[in-house]
Amino acid sequence: MLAFLLRRVFGMVVVLAVVSFIVYLVFVKIPGGDPAQRIAGRTATQANIVAIRDKLSLDQPFYVQWYKMMQQLFTGKLISYTDQLSVVGQIWQGLPVTFSLSLGAAVIWLFFGVLVGVISAVTAGRLSDRLITVLALIGVSMPVFWLGIILRYGLAERNSLFPDGGYVALTSNPLQWFYHLLLPWVTLAVLFIGFYGRVLRSNILDTINEDYVRTARAKGLSARRVLIKHALRNSLIPIVTLFGLDFAAVLGGGAILTETVYDLHGVGFYARTAIGNLDLPPLMGVTLYGAFFIVFFSTLVDVVYAWLDPRIRVR
16 A cells, blocks of 8 residues: 555656646747736837846746746745736635635535435436436536526525625634535536436446345345445445546636636636736646646545455555
8 A cells, every 4th residue: 555655646746747847838839928028018128028038037948947937836936927926825825715615515516416326226217217317417518607607696696695706714704604605516516416416326227236236135135235335335436536536626726617607716716817817827836736636636536446345455
């Protein structure tokens, strides 16, 4: 297990380095990607642009620029070209918002996804299964930004049943924290609930025909125990993979549309602003931030695999 963890840590470092290098390379090659020209403005002289390039080391080869930017990032000295604020500081400032949004939505989509999948599998072929299938497809088909706009307009702006966007810190007022995030949680979770439910339904229906499940039934175990202890446990393995990667992606900035719709100034909102400004330092910081969580949760998923299924052991 220790050797496995060391390999994954080394792989994480390699992935982060490669991802950051590719992002930087793409950025400097796109049209209008010269940050010196954007910082100087449209009316700047060539002397101003050259001075900015010299100050920010933008006149050196791109791999030297990349190395210096990584050095500044990991020492906390990387500064945004647009607002001259610390990139690491801005990410840390938005992290509680994004983490609150991601964690609450993840709890909702995992709980209801598993519940929907189990009910659909148990009642396979019946009217309830068909109804759940239709609702799941509707949930998967609805764009997040569209659902967010509809819910915010109908339940917040028009009827004032919920706050009209914004964020309240958990430490400031737990009740208002929950109240402000309930609509964003539902908006972000709806897409995953339907998808997880369909995947789990299919896995359970395949698993109940396995030899070890038939053996458990032959021993006289109750249908409920066979379902929960044998069929459901092994059917959750693909769900663990999906949940680990989806949660990492959402936490790493994948909730950008939800944060934008509900005016939540988290990491996703920060990434959207950086993209709009073509501001390289924040883009590099957010990209590495997201890549770290994806690699980290991939490793965590492998460990949970071994716990869920004894046949899968990490050596």
